[in-house]
Amino acid sequence: MATSLRSFASTDRFITEIASPSPRPGYVLVGDEIFLYDRCRRAVLSTLVPEGARDFSLHDIDLSETNIFEALDRAQTPSLMAPFQVLFIRNIKNLYGRGSKKEEFAAIDAYFRSPNPQALLLFVADHIRIPTDIRKMDYQDKERFDRIRETLGEWCGMVELARVDENDATRWVVSAAEARNVRFDPDAARELVDSLGADMMLISSEFEKLLLYVEAKNRVTLGDVETMVLAAKQRSLYELTDAISAKDRPRALALLHGLLNASDGGEDAAIGHLYMLARTFRQMLIILEKNVRDSRAIWQALWQGFRMPPFAADDLIRQARRYKSRRELTRALRLVARADLELRSSPANKLLVLERLVLDLCAEPKPSLFDPSLQFAMEL
Incomplete structure (x- = not known):
C-alpha cells in the first residue's frame, strides 16, 4: 500500500532503495517506533530473503553478545547455502560506550571500503527516541543521533x-x-488514533480486530470503535468524570447515555461502568492525597496495574484538583458503591439508578453533622 504520508517518508525511501538494483551496503534504522521498524524488516525479508532460505541467509546479531568484528566477518564471508546475507545488528549503543572504539570503527570503515555485494547490514539504534517534531528531541537523544550520523552515517x-x-x-x-475494500469513517479513524495515543502498534492491532468485527458490512463507524476498543471506552469514561468533576449535569447525563449506547450490553454493561468509575475516583483520591501536579510524577504515585492510559494522565490530574478535599472523593466512592448495590439487587430500571448516581455526583456535597470541621460550631 502506498502511504505517501510525511511520517512514513523515511521508511518509504528505504523500501524503494532496497528494491532497486543497487541498494546501499548498509543502513541505520534510528528510532524506537516499532511499527515502522517492523514495516522495514518485512520489506527487507520479502525483497531479499526467500522464505525457504532464511535459516541460512538471515542473521540477528546482538552486540552485547557478539562483537562487531565477528559480525563483519560473517557479512564478508559468502554463504554456500544462500546467495544473499542480511544482518540485523542490534544494541549498537555498545559501539558508543566507554573508550574510543577506534579499532571497531576502523574495522567498519575497512568493511565499507570494500563491502560484500551479496550482503546487507542493518544497524538498529532503537535506544533513541525521535518525536514527531524532530526539533523537540531530547538533548541526550539528539547527541546520540548526531554521533551515529557522524560515524555510521558516513557509510550507511x-x-x-x-x-x-x-x-x-x-x-x-x-x-x-x-x-x-472497507470504508473506515473519518470520525471513527480519529477516535481510534486519539484513544490509543497515536501508538501505531496498538492502532494496527485494533485495526485488524475492527475489520474482523465489521466483516459483513464492510464499514467501520464511530460506534464500532467505541464498542470494540477498550481505550475508546475508557476515553468516554474520562469525559464523563470530567463533566462530573466540573459539576456539569447536562453534559454528564448526555455522556452517560452515549456510553451506554456504545456498550455491547447497553444497560447490562452498567456494573462494568461502575467498576471503572470507582477505579477512576480511587485514582483521583491518590492523586489528591499525594499532591501530584504533573504526568511525570503520576507514574510514581500509582502502581503498575492501577495506572490510567497515558492520554488520560493530564486530564485526570486536572479533574482531581477540582475536588477540595479527600472527603468529597470518598463521598463519590460511597455513592458509586451504593449504586452498585442497587444494580445487583435487580432494580426495575437500571438507567434510572445510573442517572440518579450521576446527578448526585454532580451535586455539591451537603454538610454532615458528623463532619469534624463542624465540631466547633456544634459545641457553640
Whole structure:
C-alpha cells in the first residue's frame, strides 16, 4: 500500500532503495517506533530473503553478545547455502560506550571500503527516541543521533523511525481500510488514533480486530470503535468524570447515555461502568492525597496495574484538583458503591439508578453533622 504520508517518508525511501538494483551496503534504522521498524524488516525479508532460505541467509546479531568484528566477518564471508546475507545488528549503543572504539570503527570503515555485494547490514539504534517534531528531541537523544550520523552515517543510509503524526496515523487507518475494500469513517479513524495515543502498534492491532468485527458490512463507524476498543471506552469514561468533576449535569447525563449506547450490553454493561468509575475516583483520591501536579510524577504515585492510559494522565490530574478535599472523593466512592448495590439487587430500571448516581455526583456535597470541621460550631 502506498502511504505517501510525511511520517512514513523515511521508511518509504528505504523500501524503494532496497528494491532497486543497487541498494546501499548498509543502513541505520534510528528510532524506537516499532511499527515502522517492523514495516522495514518485512520489506527487507520479502525483497531479499526467500522464505525457504532464511535459516541460512538471515542473521540477528546482538552486540552485547557478539562483537562487531565477528559480525563483519560473517557479512564478508559468502554463504554456500544462500546467495544473499542480511544482518540485523542490534544494541549498537555498545559501539558508543566507554573508550574510543577506534579499532571497531576502523574495522567498519575497512568493511565499507570494500563491502560484500551479496550482503546487507542493518544497524538498529532503537535506544533513541525521535518525536514527531524532530526539533523537540531530547538533548541526550539528539547527541546520540548526531554521533551515529557522524560515524555510521558516513557509510550507511540513515532511516529515521520517528513517532507517527496523529493526522498521518488517521489517514493511514482510512487508506489501509480502503485497500481492503472497507470504508473506515473519518470520525471513527480519529477516535481510534486519539484513544490509543497515536501508538501505531496498538492502532494496527485494533485495526485488524475492527475489520474482523465489521466483516459483513464492510464499514467501520464511530460506534464500532467505541464498542470494540477498550481505550475508546475508557476515553468516554474520562469525559464523563470530567463533566462530573466540573459539576456539569447536562453534559454528564448526555455522556452517560452515549456510553451506554456504545456498550455491547447497553444497560447490562452498567456494573462494568461502575467498576471503572470507582477505579477512576480511587485514582483521583491518590492523586489528591499525594499532591501530584504533573504526568511525570503520576507514574510514581500509582502502581503498575492501577495506572490510567497515558492520554488520560493530564486530564485526570486536572479533574482531581477540582475536588477540595479527600472527603468529597470518598463521598463519590460511597455513592458509586451504593449504586452498585442497587444494580445487583435487580432494580426495575437500571438507567434510572445510573442517572440518579450521576446527578448526585454532580451535586455539591451537603454538610454532615458528623463532619469534624463542624465540631466547633456544634459545641457553640
